[in-house]
Amino acid sequence: MAGLADIIACDSTICSIEDGVLRYRGYAIEELAEHASFEEVIYLLWYGRLPNCHELKALKQDLAENAALPPRIYDLLRMYAPWGNAMAKLRTCLSFLTHFDDEVMDHSFAADHRKAVRIMARMAAIVAAIERIRSGREPVDPATIRTQSLAELFLWLLAGEKPEPVAVKAMDKCLVLHAEHELNASTFAARVTVSTMSDTYSGMVSAIGTLKGALHGNANEQVALMLEEIGDVDRVEAYIDGKIADGGLIMGFGHRVYKNGDPRARVLKELARELGEWRQDTRWYDMAVKVAGLVREKKGLLPNVDFYSAVVYTYLGIPRDLFTLVFAISRTSGWLAHIMEQHENNRLIRPRANYTGKGAGTWLPLADR
Template sequence: MAGMTDVIACETSICSIEGGILRYQGYTIDDLTKNTTFEEVIYLLWYGRLPNRLELKALKEDMAENSKLPPEIYALLKLYAPWGNAMAKLRTCVSFLTHFDDEVMDHSFGADHRKAIRIMARIAAIVAAIDRIRKGLEPIEINTIAANSLAETFLWLLTGEKPAPIAVKALDTCLILHAEHELNASTFAARVTVSTMSDIYSGIVSAIGTLKGPLHGNANEQVAVMLEDIGNINQVEPYLDQKIKNGELIMGFGHRVYKKGDPRVKYLRPLAKELAEWRQDSRWYEMALKIETIVQDRKALMPNVDFYSALVYTSLGIPRDLFTLIFAISRTSGWLAHILEQHENNQLLRPRAKYIGKKEVSWIAVEDR
């Protein structure tokens, strides 16, 4: 089947998408978005249940203790040209972290979970350092701030200022919504890699490399490009008319799995509105509402998670080419959950291919070809 669409490749208890309902470990995305924090979701994905107060406190403390980056990471980032691809920088930095972990090839349950905490704790600091160093700014040492969550930590490391509560809550919500999505391309890549009994870092590097491809990641960045190209609400209809006439893709609409609408949009749309009001700039939000209405009417397509997340990240002051890296910060929690699950009962993932080439070709000597 083309693209392996609907082919069952493995069994998992981490995430399900059935009847258009997204669940993490049995909990609906609605319950989790309304009631939990991203750190609680991390624990849920890795351990199969929500943490109690002591377990949540311990997870946060473990992540705080393991969040400091080796100085060699900063030195590596300073070797890159400022305009270098941000996803490529993230991929290389995560790979480089391998050399600072003495448990790399220990596949025991305890070692795997300790490595998962180290990776999860450091990835936000790497993304923030990528942006600051390319701007000629020194990265902020994580032990100089007093953040209460990964969302707050990231925004603080990125901007150098304590973020507003509304910004922290918005990013935390986005991290929950993007954390996991069953056997997507990057998750499958991670599971294939570690099924060979390769290390966890290699699995995350495979996932990041897969997410780097524009058919998987990058869509929210392209939504921002589209809104900038349109410019103002009066140009929305002419712009979409031309796109539809030319048969071009309209970014942020449609989904391979959700045929009746992405369940994450109902949280991102009001979040985008709230942040637009906070910033006192509703231009993009009003354009987005008009785009959504026209595309639904003319193409019967509904927005997906990328459409309104582009507005949220823009309102948070995050550079456009970091949008997919924010996705990676969140999805690392899901990638790690699948890696841990794969290692618990491992079997090499080795699918077959249907051969469609020539058969029974006879060899011809080089002088007769």
């Protein structure tokens, strides 16, 4: 089937999408977004249950203690041109971290979880360093920041100052919403890679490289570009009518799995409204709501997770070309959960292809061709 649509490729206990309901380990995404911190979700994805207070404290401490980057990572980032592709930088930095981990080829349960902590802890620091170095600012050392929230750490490292609580709450909720999504393209790529008994870092590099593709990871960036091009709520209808007339693609709508709407989009819509009011500038939110209404009316399509996340990230002051990297920070938790699950009960992933080429041929000597 084209794109392996509806093909079951493996068994997993991590995430389910059934009848339009997204669940992490049995917990509905709406409930997690309302009540859980990102760190609780990390624990849930990795260990199969929610942590108690002592387990959560220990995980937060482990993440905080492992957030500092090897200085050579900063040296590597300074080698790049400022305009270089941010996702490519993230991919290379993650690969480079392999050389600073002496447990790379240890696939035991304990080693896998120690590596997961180290990778998860450093993702926010890498993304923030990419932005600060390319804009001519010194990166902030995570060791100088007193926080055990990855959401607060990321915003602090990015801006160089302590973020507002409302921004931290919104960032944390975004990380929860994007943490895991069953066997999407990047997760599948990670599982295929580690099924060969390659290392965790190689699996992560495969996932990041797959997320970099325009059909998977950067749709929210394209949504922001669209809203920026529209510019004002009064121009929305003319813009959408023009796109439809020209047969153009309107990013951020429709989903291969969700036929009755993406549950994450509904949470993000409310989050976008709250941030617009906090910023005292609802223009982006108002444009998005009007676009969504018109696309539903005229094309019968509903927003997916990328649509309102573009508005949320804009209100949080995150540069547009970092949107997919922020997605990667969150999805790292899910990627690592799948990598560890693959290692626990591994079988090489080796599907077959349906051959549609020419039939049997007859060999001719070179002189007779």
